[in-house]
Amino acid sequence: MSAVGNVMRRSFVPRRGGGVPVGLFVAIFAAMILIAIFAPLIAPYDPDRQNLLGRLKAPGTEARDVFYLLGSDELGRDLLSRVIYGARISLSVAILSVLLSGCVGTALGMLAGYLRGWVGIVVMRLVDIFLSIPAILLAIIMVAVLGPGFVNVVFVLALTRWPRYARVAYGQTLSVAEQPYVRLARAMGAGPGRVLFRHILPNIIAPLSVVATLEFGLMVLFEAGLSFLGLGVQPPMASWGAMLSVGRNYVSNAWWIATFPGICLFLLVLSVNLIGDRLSDYLNPKSR
């Protein structure tokens, strides 16, 4: 997008988390994935079951044979079960949108870097244009056109974020494509498909995976943000962002509704960011 942006990002590669026990956060992340997969086995109750006599119950109370370990929400649904099912939404939206934007962005960036010429110009200008609209605004205007919902959120996030991968893939491909072994492969008659997938892709996958990890945390926040604004996953699906939005309205008499989904969101994003940082340090020793 700008020379400053690039210079900044390169010379200030995150060096956070000096003495942080990364193992702990890997464990948190793994636990969240397991919770999401086995949600139906772990959750004590149906996350959508309403219990109008048990509305806004404090954590640790019982109402109508239901024990609310983390309390209940405004419709008497068990908060613990909803938080557990919420992990499914957060993780699946993040995984799907990272995969989709990563594949599209990488493919376009590699093509631009390999073919250069007008393809390169068109793709990279498109990247500039997408990146000059603040991401959350771009996502909101697309949701405004397409409407909210799980599938649309994934689609919108992928469409908003592919330029990040395209830019990295482009730069990496440019430098790798000039390597002697790639030139040799081409001279020996390898077609563009073979050169791109067999020779270039394996050599640029490391920096792309760092981008993907850092984007993963961002996607979790974006999904939660859109759902918080009522533009993401729609009720009654249990999204942490949507639960926070309900909690915002009951902030004076039911603190637990906003607190527990918030903690989960925070821990998930924190652990993903830390893993991403450590991954980037590991794959790129020069950045210290």
Next chain:
Amino acid sequence: MPLFLLKRLGQALVAIFGVMTLVFFIQRLTGDPTYLLVPETATQEDIEAMRASLGLDQPLLVQYVAYLWDMVRLDFGRSYVQNVAVTEIIASRLPYTLQLAGGALLVAIVVGLPVGLALAIWRRHRGTNLLMGLVLGAQSMPTFWSGILMIMIFGVWLGWLPPSGSGSLAHLVMPSIALGLLSMATYARIARSSVLDELSKDYIRSARARGVGTGRMVRTHLLRNSLIPVISISALEISQLLAGAVIVETVFAWPGLGQLTVQSVQSRDFVVVQGIVLLGAFVTISVNLIADILYSVVDPRIRKGDGP
């Protein structure tokens, strides 16, 4: 220098033109944008009438040229929900968002820079790890959650600050902190690495060897030299803050552009959403342009290098 400037200006203009084109095509993602503009209760006749009056029954190319011509004349259309010009609606909300962004920038700089400096100077200290952990935490904190937590603690339990709304300086405190928290972490990290870079240079070592104390060294040598990257990152942070305002304003019921965006999506006032998105892109592009120009003044190498 002039060549670099002209080229950069040209890039910015291409980007603005591109953003307008992109928004035009986003409108047509579902095929017919008429449905975005009419109220939900509209009859088929209303829709037909609207389509004809907006020229949406014309060929796509004609529509596109007409749209660009409107944009060039800074005519962003009228809101069908409120029946007011979009520019007027945006102008009435803009001051609130600027106040909020200003407050957030103040929080970010006033807290972030000293924290970054401390992290660099006392990098071998035990407490520094804890501080670094806090900075890291601030960075992974969803703004809507930190906002809600503050409302809960300072607004509801302690009752020190009004929980939401606008009207006084006290109303501005919590939204500014919530919005500024992320930028604060960015500033702290950039100040830290910038100061660390300076600390490893020869002039600092010789100053130390001459017996210059830490306080004086920071005041006379370090601050000036390590401020350059901090100043230029400010430009980039401004567009971040404007985007972050969407969520923070919703949390605190702050009547700025962010709240307007969400309200407009909910009331299906698409013309307003489009105006805000274009404004956001315009601010981002110009702020980047200014940052690049400032940076090239400071660092001549940028002028020669040809960024992608």
